Amino acid sequence: MHTKHPLPDWNSLAALGDDELPLLDTALLIARDEYPDLDPADYNAQVDTYAEALRPKLAGDVDLPSRLTAINRYLFDELGFAGNNNQYDDPRNSYLNEVVDRKLGIPISLAVIQIEVTRRLGLPLDGVSFPGHFLVRLPVDDGILVLDPFNKGRPVSAEELRERASPHLGGQAPDDSQLMQILAPASHRAILMRMLRNLKGLYQASADWERVARTADRLLKLAPNTAEALRDRGLAYRELGYAKGAREDLARYLQLLPEAEDTEQVREVLVDLAGEPTRLN
Template identity: 60%
Template sequence: MDATNPLPRWEALAELDDDALPLLGVALLIARDEYPDLEPRRYALQVQGHASHIRGAIDRESHPALKMRAINQYLFEEVGYAGDHDEYYDPRNSYINQVFERRLGNPISLALVQMAVAREVGLPLDGVSFPGHFLVRLPVDDGLLVMDPFNRGRPLDVDELRQRARTHMGGEMPDDDALSQILYPASNRAILVRVLRNLHGVYSECGDWERATRSADRVLRLLPDNPEALRDRGLGYLELGHLAGAREDLHRYLLRQPRADDASQVRLRLIEAGARTARLH
């Protein structure tokens, strides 16, 4: 994101190719829903400032792993970015402006900062939608340097990656091919959707249906007709009393996922929405 460029518009995102989606710009667009007065230029300049501060040290290193170590030392030790271990589910940890301001975040928001700064100095750092916690990866020699942004960018070896993945794969240890697929770079769209799904989970858990529904709606701006987001927005509409919207979204969900595990529950909610509409008439 260039400091002189305005934020993109939600209406335009679905038509953009993934590579054309400005990762930091859309992350700030997500944050502007909650913080309408945020100034995007402030945070773009902050990324550029971080990069300018570290560029000399990076240029003195010849190996990508050493360059990345210098970035991590600066961000996590000097500047003080850290994983919010005490209030992990605080929604502020998902809003990138708050991560810049508070120096606290969750794995994916800290990865966004790490990636923005690394890319600003020419390192091709990518995100990884790893099961559980989001990770980052950097091509190094003939392999990958995989790091945990939630824990100060700590490098993870193959054995630890297998063990982490195993806990989310029913206890099955991934082989080389499975691990390679898990470590495939996440697309910009997938990263942004994961941010929004995190927010939806936080807000729905505490019954904040207005914000939960908004989060699902924003997923649909990135992925129109995404079944899970249709379901989530429809259920949110139902909680908010927006019955016409609930019926439409839940009906579309069932058309796309008629054999989903929760299809019978969604049908019951759809019947409930119809009954409530009939009572209103």
């Protein structure tokens, strides 16, 4: 028997503030596109169960590092959540129901589990949209503690963070000010959009145009003026034979980014589409 737990409506999300978006429920909403029989109550209850199992371990005068150690030991050692190194590009690593069922994920999906459990225990854990590899952060007395959920939640030093960031900054290590900007908390909207972009990239690589169109469409439900999502949905529509939708999306993309590097290629696609009838509704 399914317990009622309504998920948000896609059409309501654009109007919500960046952190008003419910993180777990919207991640489950993304998953429901692929798993229509998914019961969100099951997964909310599972995360609640994790938090309740941890609560006695954190009782009393337990300092913050010890609390985090206990949380990570439970999630990654006892429950067995782990980074899926062997099949990193498996789309199941990005769908929260599969992550909970299989205990395997990529940095951002494991971070969502870690954030949801930790916040239920009163600790203000945030995501960090770090270049290349999603991280989490917790404010401490003398700054912030940065953790790597893909590697059992281990702390990441400032030196390692600079090393990780430098390939994405032209080989230059960030100074203190740049590093703090990079480590700014990611909003719920930013986390969910990064999850969708990861999925969209996987489906583009396998030329799964129906799912490319779907994930791009979901990005636009979260942020309607996301130019790259309009372009990618338009190009997917073209592959699916939906010329009218392709023309509308690509024209809107050019309106939003008239100076984009791929402007000429997109214009050429629009010219090709000009005489094409719509074959797919």
